[in-house]
Amino acid sequence: MQIHISKSRMKRRIALNSIFRILFFLATTIGLVFLSLLLIRILNQGLGYLTIDFLRNFPAPYVEEAGMFAGIIGSLFLMLLTAPIAIILGVSTALYLEEYAPKNRFTNFIQVNVQNLAGVPSIVFGLLGLTFFVYLFQMGYTLIAGALTMSLLILPVIVVAAQEAIRSVPKEIKEASIGMGATKWQTIWRIVLPAAVPGILTGSILALSRAIGETAPLLIVGAATAIYTIPDSMLSKYTVMPIQIYSWTSRPQEEWQFVAGAGIIVLLVILLCMNAIAVWIRNKFQNRY
Amino acid sequence: MKSMKLLALAALFILTIGLLAACGTENETGQADENQETDQTDEGTNASEENTEENTEETEELSGEVLIDGSSTVFPIMEGLTYEYNQENPSVELSLNSSGSGGGFKKSTVGEIDLSNASRPIKEEEIAIAEENGIELHELELAYDGLSVVVSQQNEFVENLTVDQLKKIFLADNDATQWSDINPEWPEETITIYSPGHDSGTFDYFNEVILEENPMKEGENVTLSEDDNLLVQGIQNDPYAIGYFGYAYYAENQDTLKVLGIDEGNGAIKPSGETIQDGSYSPLSRPIFTYVNVASLEKPQVYDFVEFTLNNAGSAAEHVGYVALPDEKYQEQLDKINELAGK
Numbered sequence A: 001m002q003i004h005i006s007k008s009r010m011k012r013r014i015a016l017n018s019i020f021r022i023l024f025f026l027a028t029t030i031g032l033v034f035l036s037l038l039l040i041r042i043l044n045q046g047l048g049y050l051t052i053d054f055l056r057n058f059p060a061p062y063v064e065e066a067g068m069f070a071g072i073i074g075s076l077f078l079m080l081l082t083a084p085i086a087i088i089l090g091v092s093t094a095l096y097l098e099e100y101a102p103k104n105r106f107t108n109f110i111q112v113n114v115q116n117l118a119g120v121p122s123i124v125f126g127l128l129g130l131t132f133f134v135y136l137f138q139m140g141y142t143l144i145a146g147a148l149t150m151s152l153l154i155l156p157v158i159v160v161a162a163q164e165a166i167r168s169v170p171k172e173i174k175e176a177s178i179g180m181g182a183t184k185w186q187t188i189w190r191i192v193l194p195a196a197v198p199g200i201l202t203g204s205i206l207a208l209s210r211a212i213g214e215t216a217p218l219l220i221v222g223a224a225t226a227i228y229t230i231p232d233s234m235l236s237k238y239t240v241m242p243i244q245i246y247s248w249t250s251r252p253q254e255e256w257q258f259v260a261g262a263g264i265i266v267l268l269v270i271l272l273c274m275n276a277i278a279v280w281i282r283n284k285f286q287n288r289y
Numbered sequence B: 001m002k003s004m005k006l007l008a009l010a011a012l013f014i015l016t017i018g019l020l021a022a023c024g025t026e027n028e029t030g031q032a033d034e035n036q037e038t039d040q041t042d043e044g045t046n047a048s049e050e051n052t053e054e055n056t057e058e059t060e061e062l063s064g065e066v067l068i069d070g071s072s073t074v075f076p077i078m079e080g081l082t083y084e085y086n087q088e089n090p091s092v093e094l095s096l097n098s099s100g101s102g103g104g105f106k107k108s109t110v111g112e113i114d115l116s117n118a119s120r121p122i123k124e125e126e127i128a129i130a131e132e133n134g135i136e137l138h139e140l141e142l143a144y145d146g147l148s149v150v151v152s153q154q155n156e157f158v159e160n161l162t163v164d165q166l167k168k169i170f171l172a173d174n175d176a177t178q179w180s181d182i183n184p185e186w187p188e189e190t191i192t193i194y195s196p197g198h199d200s201g202t203f204d205y206f207n208e209v210i211l212e213e214n215p216m217k218e219g220e221n222v223t224l225s226e227d228d229n230l231l232v233q234g235i236q237n238d239p240y241a242i243g244y245f246g247y248a249y250y251a252e253n254q255d256t257l258k259v260l261g262i263d264e265g266n267g268a269i270k271p272s273g274e275t276i277q278d279g280s281y282s283p284l285s286r287p288i289f290t291y292v293n294v295a296s297l298e299k300p301q302v303y304d305f306v307e308f309t310l311n312n313a314g315s316a317a318e319h320v321g322y323v324a325l326p327d328e329k330y331q332e333q334l335d336k337i338n339e340l341a342g343k
Helices: A002-049 A052-056 A069-100 A105-117 A122-136 A143-167 A171-179 A184-212 A216-220 A241-249 A255-285 B002-038 B042-047 B075-088 B100-108 B124-132 B163-170 B201-211 B228-236 B247-251 B273-277 B294-298 B300-319 B327-341
Strands: B064-070 B092-096 B115-118 B137-146 B148-152 B160-162 B192-196 B222-225 B241-245 B257-259 B261-263 B285-293
Touching: A002 A255, A052 A069, A052 A255, A069 A105, A069 A143, A069 A184, A069 A241, A069 A255, A105 A143, A122 A143, A122 A216, A143 A184, A143 A216, A171 A184, A184 A255, A216 A241, A241 A255, B064 B100, B064 B285, B064 B300, B075 B092, B075 B115, B075 B300, B092 B300, B100 B115, B100 B201, B100 B285, B115 B300, B137 B247, B137 B273, B137 B300, B137 B327, B148 B228, B148 B247, B160 B163, B163 B192, B163 B201, B163 B261, B192 B201, B192 B228, B201 B241, B222 B228, B228 B241, B228 B247, B228 B257, B285 B294, B285 B300, B294 B300, B294 B327, B300 B327
Parallel strands: B064 B092, B064 B115, B160 B261, B192 B222, B192 B241
Antiparallel strands: B115 B285, B137 B285, B148 B241, B148 B257
């Protein structure tokens, strides 16, 4: 009798197990299906318009001559300025919070706020940038104002990622270093940071990947929609890829949707490259301890 | 040892970035070379430019910035103009944004930009702000747009609407919700409305001439969007839908949309190149503008670009689906600009 009960129970458990397996598998495929639908649609629309000229030309009112050069260079320059500002500020903040800051209410307060900032809508950072960088510091609608705004936008993400990375460095090796007579700074520079590099850089590059796809805050701090020069200084006017793509999708003529498709492919390729670098760094430095 | 690895990594990172930047500069110089071929006289004339400011011969090489912002409706025309102008004058740095008519005036009334595009005339309060800041904006008409009221090709019963019928359909305080409420011969089906969002100049214009500033219907049968293509898609497949947007969006989708004649009391007239230009498509044909900061006309490159704009706006407008003004209108405006600039 008892054997019988346990057998039927067993059956139920096994059935439940396979049901959940199927459910979770479906959940995974739903994401994949939509991702591949999106990719197929964009590749279908855009590939025909993706030519060398598309990468080299400035905006134009004719579909065949329109190009993304100003956007590509603008986005890359923007990231070149944003990356050092955000990473240096972000890692320093994380080091302070993890290594130096006393564990008190004030530190907690900062901690909670940084985490909340990571969830603030990007347009709010745009307004912040407009008020401070564009008007108060009189930078105008320039590349550096855009880069500083973007740095603020991704700073919280970098701080949180860097904190995680620093925290995961084993306590023993830090103590060993201090026990050998190293100062705190020596320990941080020679022990903590090298061990935390993969986490920090992975987080940073993912944050930069977010920044390169942002439109709203840059529209507010005055990135141009059509421009025929590429930035030659930090005080130049500029445009970025997502703004150009957005401008193409909103036109009445159908061909512009295809041009936008080509633009999206370029943006995706650059994003993939950045993510690939992140993965490469993570793999290279993993499991050091 | 570990810090060495960190350094090596940092160096690699910087190298990658440097490489990317180098690619950029390489292309940049390539571009510059091409440009130089087309204007070999560049360097020589630049030096003497200040002395010859009064002289606006075509051979003179201009430089400096022209900053343009404003309506997204005007953007396609301006993009055409800036593109052509850039071909002729590659050293003038043109920057064109599209942050909406209101967004443009916000910048032009404080003197941040030279030209402010608008799909509606400037408002009193915007003029007041400009005056406070000592800025005078001069209105230029670039082209006409015929706001088109459309239904799906699948709609078999509507051909024309009177202005009163339009009001019945769109006004919130009128409880007509079915086509049969408008005309008893039409089917008893709910009207679905597609309209540009409240921030757009297109809505502003419809609001002014049809709704007369009264609230428009809202709710489940009304779709508002800033994306005109979305409105087009919504109307295409719904025989009981109605909506309105700029003529260019109808012109591109003639095979799926049916444009309605609008009757202001003198018979129904459909929008077309002729009826929009001669003003008989009324009250929904509207001029679209750019406002030039009069002080900016002292900069030779801005004056030159405005002159170029008035000479070429007609063809640029027609290329993107708008309707050109009669030629003499452009000439009149050009004379006025010359007067303002003291030429």
